[in-house]
Amino acid sequence: MGNKSTRDHIVESADQLFYQQGFEHTSFADIAGVVKISRGNFYYHFKSKDEILDAVINLRLTDTAKMLGLWDGMSETPADRIRSFINILVTNRAKIKQHGCPVGTLVNELARLDHAAKSNASKIFSLFRGWLSKQFLQMGCGGESDGLAMHLLARSQGVASLATAFQDEAFIYLEVKQMNDWLDKCIKAHPLPEIQAPQV
Amino acid sequence: MGNKSTRDHIVESADQLFYQQGFEHTSFADIAGVVKISRGNFYYHFKSKDEILDAVINLRLTDTAKMLGLWDGMSETPADRIRSFINILVTNRAKIKQHGCPVGTLVNELARLDHAAKSNASKIFSLFRGWLSKQFLQMGCGGESDGLAMHLLARSQGVASLATAFQDEAFIYLEVKQMNDWLDKCIKAHPLPEIQAPQV
DNA sequence: CTAAAAATAGGACAACCGTCCTACACGACG
DNA sequence: CGTCGTGTAGGACGGTTGTCCTATTTTTAG
Numbered sequence: 001m002g003n004k005s006t007r008d009h010i011v012e013s014a015d016q017l018f019y020q021q022g023f024e025h026t027s028f029a030d031i032a033g034v035v036k037i038s039r040g041n042f043y044y045h046f047k048s049k050d051e052i053l054d055a056v057i058n059l060r061l062t063d064t065a066k067m068l069g070l071w072d073g074m075s076e077t078p079a080d081r082i083r084s085f086i087n088i089l090v091t092n093r094a095k096i097k098q099h100g101c102p103v104g105t106l107v108n109e110l111a112r113l114d115h116a117a118k119s120n121a122s123k124i125f126s127l128f129r130g131w132l133s134k135q136f137l138q139m140g141c142g143g144e145s146d147g148l149a150m151h152l153l154a155r156s157q158g159v160a161s162l163a164t165a166f167q168d169e170a171f172i173y174l175e176v177k178q179m180n181d182w183l184d185k186c187i188k189a190h191p192l193p194e195i196q197a198p199q200v
Numbered sequence: 201m202g203n204k205s206t207r208d209h210i211v212e213s214a215d216q217l218f219y220q221q222g223f224e225h226t227s228f229a230d231i232a233g234v235v236k237i238s239r240g241n242f243y244y245h246f247k248s249k250d251e252i253l254d255a256v257i258n259l260r261l262t263d264t265a266k267m268l269g270l271w272d273g274m275s276e277t278p279a280d281r282i283r284s285f286i287n288i289l290v291t292n293r294a295k296i297k298q299h300g301c302p303v304g305t306l307v308n309e310l311a312r313l314d315h316a317a318k319s320n321a322s323k324i325f326s327l328f329r330g331w332l333s334k335q336f337l338q339m340g341c342g343g344e345s346d347g348l349a350m351h352l353l354a355r356s357q358g359v360a361s362l363a364t365a366f367q368d369e370a371f372i373y374l375e376v377k378q379m380n381d382w383l384d385k386c387i388k389a390h391p392l393p394e395i396q397a398p399q400v
Numbered sequence: 401c402t403a404a405a406a407a408t409a410g411g412a413c414a415a416c417c418g419t420c421c422t423a424c425a426c427g428a429c430g
Numbered sequence: 431c432g433t434c435g436t437g438t439a440g441g442a443c444g445g446t447t448g449t450c451c452t453a454t455t456t457t458t459a460g
Contacts, residue, residue, distance in 0.1 A: 006407080006408090020312075021312065021313070022224075022309070022312050022313070024222075024224060024225060025224060025312070025313060027446075027447065027448085028447080028448065028449090029446080029447085037408080037409090038408060038409045038410065039409090039410085039411090039448095040408080040409060040410060040411070040449095040450080040451085040452095041407075041408045041409065041410090042448095042449095043448095043449070043450065043451095044406085044407065044408075045407095047449095048448080048449080049448065049449095099311075099312060100308055100311070100312065104361050104365070105308065105312065107361075107364075107365045108300055108305065108308075108361060108364055108365065109222070109309075111298075111299075111300070111364050111365065112220075112221065112222050112225070112299060112300065112305065113221070113222070113225060122365045122366065125362070125365050125366065147374065150362060150366075150371060150374075151375065151378070153358075153362060154355065154358030154359050154361070154362045154371075154375060155354065155355060155358050156358065157357065157358040157361040157362060158353075158354030158355050158356065158357040158358030158359070158361070159354050159358070161304050161308060161354070161357040161358070161361065162325070162350060162353060162354045162357060164307075164308055164311050165304070165307045165308065165311065165322045165325050166322065166325070166350075171350060171354075174347065174350075175351065175354060178351070206437080206438090227416080227417065227418085228417080228418065228419090229416085229417085237438080237439090238438060238439045238440065239418095239439090239440080239441090240419095240420080240421085240422095240438080240439065240440060240441070241437075241438050241439065241440090242418095242419095243418095243419070243420065243421095244436090244437065244438075245437095247419090248418080248419080249418065249419095401460105402459100402460085403458100403459085403460085404457105404458085404459080404460095405456100405457080405458070405459090406455105406456080406457065406458080407454105407455080407456070407457080408453105408454080408455070408456080409452105409453085409454075409455085410451105410452095410453090410454100411450105411451090411452090411453105412449105412450085412451075412452100413448105413449080413450075413451095414447105414448100414449090414450105415446105415447080415448090415449105416445105416446085416447070416448100417444105417445080417446070417447080418443105418444100418445090418446105419442105419443080419444090419445105420441105420442085420443075420444105421440105421441090421442080421443095422439105422440095422441090422442100423438105423439085423440090423441105424437105424438080424439075424440100425436105425437085425438075425439090426435105426436085426437085426438100427434105427435100427436090427437105428433100428434085428435090428436100429432105429433090429434085429435105430431100430432085430433080430434100
């Protein structure tokens with residue numbers, strides 16, 4: 001019951017290693033060392049390394065969807081939900097400083113290798129994009145919503161990238177504050193007519 | 201005279217390949233195939249792959265410094281010089297869409313591999329950072345200059361990252377326009393007292 | 401308890417990696 | 431002509447990679 005299957009162990013360990021070391025730089029021996037499994041036994045669970053990658057991507061997809069669902073239930077206003085997104089930069093600042101954004105690094109690595117799973121990996125980005133877009137739409141941003149979602153996604157990626165390059169956590173705090181300020185401006189620019197207080 | 205040395209050929213080819221395929225994914229055989237040189241002969245010019253990496257980083261450092269110097273001589277106002285920086289996103293949009301930002305991808309790959317040259321590579325970022333900071337300072341942004349430089353650098357990185365992930369050149373144009381608008385606001389927020397037109 | 405099935409261990413394999421070594425080509429200079 | 435230094439070619443080397451195969455153990459089902 002509480003026992004995770006070996007397969008799940010493999011996928012979770014590969015997930016972490018792919019994040020910390022990259023997909024290509026992670027070998028079967030590395031994963032086997034963590035899971036404490038024989039190298040040969042791998043091919044009982046997965047036919048190839050790419051199959052493990054697919055499983056990892058699917059895990060991240062479901063985990064992400066789960067997290068977004070959680071945020072949906074946690075906050076009342078769409079703006080607060082967007083703030084949940086912005087704040088993962090602060091929450092994961094230590095790991096981001098070391099290894100960058102889990103999503104961005106994987107997608108960009110696969111794009112560079114021209115790997116078959118690259119489009120699959122970018123679906124994780126699409127998940128965030130669609131979710132953010134939905135929140136902006138609920139805020140009343142209309143046709144600009146998708147653009148705003150992409151904008152916020154891009155800024156997050158940029159912050160993660162530079163925090164890694166310069167080994168700078170303080171920069172994350174600085175930019176997160178700016179993003180929150182930017183969001184405040186968005187709110188003021190789009191007063192929600194349907195939620196306005198009823199006129200006496 | 202016009203003849204490039206074999207060593208230069210190697211460095212330039214490695215530079216391109218490192219950009220297109222990544223450092224780790226580029227083998228000696230790959231470089232040898234482009235330069236049309238024997239694999240063994242490599243070690244007459246470089247003692248190790250890391251030495252080639254150092255040479256590539258140094259090449260990029262000097263090339264970048266050269267470009268920044270060119271921009272210094274090209275534009276009259278610091279704001280125009282910053283616009284030169286912003287516009288490389290548009291100029292290189294096709295390559296960025298395919299392989300991402302040459303600087304960011306290398307720095308992040310080396311950071312992830314925990315490679316010895318990672319700090320060396322991030323000097324390229326520092327070059328841009330210092331140069332941008334100088335421009336903002338000349339614009340009268342004072343103590344905020346470095347923060348503004350980092351902010352612009354981060355946004356560029358984010359745009360490049362998402363343009364690659366989503367294979368979207370149009371997004372580059374969109375964000376470049378926003379960055380230029382943002383710069384306009386910076387100009388208005390910091391009227392240069394010392395360059396104001398002389399009062400009759 | 402026994403037989404089938406699921407899971408694991410360990411190693412063989414061909415290919416590739418970065419590294420290194422030795423032999424050869426070639427022009428310069430005496 | 432011969433010698434020397436520079437540059438090149440080609441292959442050997444030990445190690446690692448992803449993949450695959452075959453025994454052996456462990457678990458399950460009748």
